Amino acid sequence: xxxxxxxxxxxxxxxxxxxxxxxxxxxxxxxxxxxxxxxxxxxxxxxxxxxxxxxxxxxxxxxxxxxxxxxxxxxxxxxxxxxxxxxxxxxxxxxxxxxxxxxxxxxxxxxxxxxxxxxxxxxxxxxxxxxxxxxxxxxxxxxxxxxxxxxxxxxxxxxxxxxxxxxxxxxxxxxxxxxxxxxxxxxxxxxxxxxxxxxxxxxxxxxxxxxxxxxxxxxxxxxxxxxxxxxxxxxxxxxxxxxxxxxxxxxxxxxxxxxxxxxxxxxxx
Amino acid sequence: xxxxxxxxxxxxxxxxxxxxxxxxxxxxxxxxxxxxxxxxxxxxxxxxxxxxxxxxxxxxxxxxxxxxxxxxxxxxxxxxxxxxxxxxxxxxxxxxxxxxxxxxxxxxxxxxxxxxxxxxxxxxxxxxxxxxxxxxxxxxxxxxxxxxxxxxxxxxxxxxxxxxxxxxxxxxxxxxxxxxxxxxxxxxxxxxxxxxxxxxx
Numbered sequence: 001x002x003x004x005x006x007x008x009x010x011x012x013x014x015x016x017x018x019x020x021x022x023x024x025x026x027x028x029x030x031x032x033x034x035x036x037x038x039x040x041x042x043x044x045x046x047x048x049x050x051x052x053x054x055x056x057x058x059x060x061x062x063x064x065x066x067x068x069x070x071x072x073x074x075x076x077x078x079x080x081x082x083x084x085x086x087x088x089x090x091x092x093x094x095x096x097x098x099x100x101x102x103x104x105x106x107x108x109x110x111x112x113x114x115x116x117x118x119x120x121x122x123x124x125x126x127x128x129x130x131x132x133x134x135x136x137x138x139x140x141x142x143x144x145x146x147x148x149x150x151x152x153x154x155x156x157x158x159x160x161x162x163x164x165x166x167x168x169x170x171x172x173x174x175x176x177x178x179x180x181x182x183x184x185x186x187x188x189x190x191x192x193x194x195x196x197x198x199x200x201x202x203x204x205x206x207x208x209x210x211x212x213x214x215x216x217x218x219x220x221x222x223x224x225x226x227x228x229x230x231x232x233x234x235x236x237x238x239x240x241x242x243x244x245x246x247x248x249x250x251x252x253x254x255x256x257x258x259x260x261x262x263x264x265x266x267x268x269x
Numbered sequence: 270x271x272x273x274x275x276x277x278x279x280x281x282x283x284x285x286x287x288x289x290x291x292x293x294x295x296x297x298x299x300x301x302x303x304x305x306x307x308x309x310x311x312x313x314x315x316x317x318x319x320x321x322x323x324x325x326x327x328x329x330x331x332x333x334x335x336x337x338x339x340x341x342x343x344x345x346x347x348x349x350x351x352x353x354x355x356x357x358x359x360x361x362x363x364x365x366x367x368x369x370x371x372x373x374x375x376x377x378x379x380x381x382x383x384x385x386x387x388x389x390x391x392x393x394x395x396x397x398x399x400x401x402x403x404x405x406x407x408x409x410x411x412x413x414x415x416x417x418x419x420x421x422x423x424x425x426x427x428x429x430x431x432x433x434x435x436x437x438x439x440x441x442x443x444x445x446x447x448x449x450x451x452x453x454x455x456x457x458x459x460x461x462x463x464x465x466x467x468x469x470x
Contacts, residue, residue, distance in 0.1 A: 075466070084380075084463040105384065109284050111462065112382020123377040123465055127297040139290050140382040142283045184381070196466050 030093075031191050031224045032058040032081045037090035039076050050076040052247035053090070060191070061222040063215065065234050068244035075196075077244060078228040082117065082194040083110055095191055112140050116185025116223075120197035122177040124169040130180045131156065131165045137187040155183040159213060175206035182213060186223070193217075195227040199234065211237055286387040295394035302367070306399055309363040313403030314410070316356030317442040320349050321411030324434040329419030332426045353441075357449040364396060364453035375457050376465030385458035392454035393447055400446020401439065408438040 039051040050073045058064055058081065068074035079085040080092050083099050092099050095114055102110065111117075116137075124133045134155055135148040143151075156162045159179040161172075169177050178198060185193050195214065199207035215237040218225045227234055235241055241258060243250040299306045323345050330337055368375070375388055412435060416423065 079463050079466070084461070084466070105284070108379070108382050108384045111380055112284050117377075117380040117465070119377070119465060121373075123373060123380075125374060125377065127294070127301045136378075137381045140284050140286060140387075142285045188382075 029060050030057040031060045031062075031095055032056075032226075033091075033093040033096075034077075034081065035091045035093075037077075037080060037087040037092060039073075039080065039085065040088045049247050051080070051087070054244075054247075054249055056242065056249060056252070058224060058226065060224055061218070063218045063225045063237060063239045064227070064242060065238040065240075066226065066228045066242045066244060067230070067235075068250075072244045073247040074228055074244045078194070078196065078226070081226060082115055082192070083107060112137060113188050114191050116187070116190040116193045118178070118181050118185050118193060118195040118198045120200040122169070122174070122181045122201075124177055124180055124184075126169055129166050129168055130161065130172065130176075133169070133180055134184045134187055137184060141188050151187065152183075155186055156180075158186075158217070159183045173206075174202050175209060178202065178206075178210050179213065182210070182217070186217065186221070189221075190223065192224045192226060195225060195229075197229055197231070198227060199229070199231045204233075207231065208233055284382055284384055286383070286390065291387070291390050291394055295391050295398060298391070298395055299398060305363065305367060309360055309367075309396075310399040310403035310406075312356045312359035312363065313400050313442045313446050314407035316353045316445075317404040317407035317438050318411035319352045320441070321408040321435065321438045322415045323349055323411075324438070325412045325415035325431065326418070328426050328431045328434075329415065329422060332419065332422040353445060357445050360396065360400075360446055360449035361452055364392065364450050365456070368392070368453045368457045371457070372460065372464050373467065375460050376462050376467075379460070379462035380465050388458040388460075389454045392450055392457055396446045396450030396454075397443055400443040403446065404439045404442020407442065408435050411438075 034054055034056045037051055037054045038049070041048045041050055052073075054073075054077060066074055066078055076085065080087060081094070083094055083102075086092075086100050094110065097110070099107070099110075124130075125136065128136065131152050134152045138148045138151060153162065153165075156165055159182050161176055161179045161183070164172055164176055164180075169180070172180065182193075182198075185195075193214075198214065199210055202210060211231075211233055214225055214227075217223060227238075235258065236255075239255055241253045241255070243252075327337060327345075378388060412431070419426070
């Protein structure tokens, strides 16, 4: 951090307990509910416990950041709430559906309609133009061409890249590619957007723009955003921040409980 | 499409990849990696060129009135089968490499809601296209080069039979190419969507 712009000062360290915070949310409508989830991998005959019992509720419309060092189980939890992995023990409900009960078709349908994915390395389909990348999930969803074109155009305007509609990903900058990816994630009006280190490959300024875009979309369309991140800039816009360590939730904090001081170096932002 | 008239209730529970879209994507995948596609297609091309040249030389011999010995025919069959097998293995190998290369892309498709069979469809269409064009070129090469050796008897060649074999060669080349792509396509389809999250490769 040092000369960087951001400092985090935490308060109320003494009541750091995941379950305590969870009960605060019991009355709200949750889009994701994680209950007693354990995940064990068998690697070369030995069991690796990636998650050792995690409980968390994520409210509809919430902007949540999951933080933790590599190997903490952060990615496993992240994949779990995104329907990319199933728990060894416990249950994960996405939109009140237990994902362990879904067959391949239902899982694919859920990924298509309920969840939008954003990746660190954008993952646009290289052979398709920006617009085609955005309309692809709509093709899967069985939308007709007129709908695709209109929605595609609207989304491109919403993320501010309408002028690059017919460009291939290779002709776009990293920030523009991530904007296309965000528009693609929104194509089928998902309940959740899952963003894996969305600013990891971007410079400070572009990263900030992407974060602001995500926050704006979160506010305007009420989509739940779940991010896994190392980026402290991301914490500032999050409603809650979840720290994972050693396969467990170390602590959950509301934005108001975390004092984030974002300073800038001249010319940086 | 059917989904239009069926109304929103029907749209809710379906995931689809219309054939024309699958075809478009597969064709793009070929054109954007033309070098690799050419190498994959060359496998089919060579095998089929050899088969067609055997057919053509047989037709020329018959036109010249030379009797074809059963031993020679047996030997030819053997060589053709071997060369086609080599082509099939070559295509499978090239397609497997192309699957590995596209791991992230396939994972992304699955994250966007693609079913296993969409991925299989894309790879098989791609291979069928390569097989078709490869065997079309191969058949032409095989036939034209052999015909050059039988310039004197062009008039007495059984053209109908030869053209039927030409068609059969293209059909066989395309089918073998599809067959060869089945193991790589299955492998691609089985890939878990979480692969898309990997930062490297």
